[in-house]
Amino acid sequence: MCGRYAAAKDPATLAAEFDALDATEGLAPGADHNVAPTKEVVAVVQRHPRDELGVADSSRTQRSLRVMRWGLIPAWAKERSIGARMINARAETAATSNAFKSSLAKRRCLLPADGWFEWRKEGGHKQPFFMTRPDGETLAMAGVWTVWRDPRDKDGLPMVTAAVLTTEAQGRLAEIHDRMPLLMAPEHWAGWLDPDAEDPGDLLTSPPPLDLVESLELRPVSSKVNNVRNNGPDLLVREEPVTDLDEPTLFDG
Template sequence: MCGRFTLVTYPEKLMSRFHLQEIPFDLRPRYNIALGQQIPAILADGGRHRIGQLRWGLVPSWAQDDKIGYKMINARAETLQEKPAFRRLFERKRCMIPADGFFEWKQMDGRKQPMRLTMRSGELFAFAGLFDTWTAPDGQKLHTCTIITTRPN
């Protein structure tokens, strides 16, 4: 399960790695990205990649309210096509969520100690993700996403 991650890189490096033309928002180093925050997400757009920001915690378009997003931060790869909340999104609304590390917690002396995991090379990578747009009763649109996870290797 991914509950926190990092993205500490230069915009030029992110643009090069994911073949982006521009980053239309201020990209700052983030050492503790958490649920409910706006996160960078890369979407396919007519054969090109474009980057935007989505709120982490999926709120499906059919949801009654946005509180469900706090329960849907991750989607297990093994059951994506079985779960009604993810099945349609898996077919049409995929994204990449850039990162350079993520945290897992290890029990040490009765406490949880965060352990940051990165690529050996230190390079950027991306989580696979799903996204959707929910419309609030007042007409406001909320763009959200979830990270696809699997068993640890």
Template structure:
């Protein structure tokens, strides 16, 4: 499950890594949460493009977004079969701009946050899918979800799921809309442990309103981890972990707006 991530590197680093034609300028964001706008890369003919999309996937066949649950992740094991995702996985694949994601480890009655980053501290190519949804009035919104897989050995110490993280060759194959599904499956295996580093961080990340570089600073003891919100036990992002069993079910109570 991935319910929070960060985009903190300079925009030029992402453009160099992914080769899209646009030159967007955006500030660092240390605590990106579901339903917020996120930057993604997609393939458009021979060119790669940068797009802003809403983090919360809506398939094109949904008539009323308010009747559809919040879908921020898509499980690799069932992505080709579920009606919600099976059209997008074929030809509308993307990569989320990110250089870290957060995951929570349960310790008794609380959850302790960790930041997962590349060992290089460079861009982290998280695989995604996207869809353009049209409302009854004709308005359109681009929406996206992160594809998840089993945790690798490193991340499994804190959680059983993680985003699909692509290598350089895998990124090009993933973005190519002509890549057949039988080649996509292998790209969604957990990445090698030695690609990543894992750091315990302050529970200040629990609050979406906290958005500063201190959220990614490693902490070494429980006192440091508390930050300024010791009493927080379950927040909206931590509760995203509870949605894992809901994310691929048929529409029911829930709202993206």
């Protein structure tokens, strides 16, 4: 699974890296070294641009950065609280899931991350690890998104929410946890984001490239990351395992 990750790069840096327009409109969250469910995050999407009347230009697409809430709220949901349980979508079943199948066909995205956290069971405790690229390059986690409107508030603003797709852990990552985010290599970004391709095909069913997975650093870190109130670059610093660890909490409250 992916229940926590780090995303500390500013929109300008991400826009350059993903060859995208910054459409966050100043609403992008700041550097977050402990991204938890229900937080605002930056996502990369590719859509047909619309004119002032809302008519889409089917002849071209535009890639952009958007702000979304982590935890997908299906359009049919009556309560927003369901989003806290919809942070991940299994790649193996997303195409048939009532919660995710529509988004998978029409609204795919990439969620940029410096890395993600996972916990390995060691005796009576769980040791946190940070999975990241040693070169500092951004990881692109495949995701899906949707728009939700509160049925009790007809005049309220719509909420844009997203979920991370996960797959079976590959290589050394399987020693930490049996699941991992579905990582997209740069050469697959365009195919994944294509708004006209309803079936992502092998991009959904194939595991992430083994060379990408094997290049990751599996870094033991402090148990401070277990508490979502803690935040800062110190959470990403290597810290050799200790024996007295608190259990992680996915979200505050």
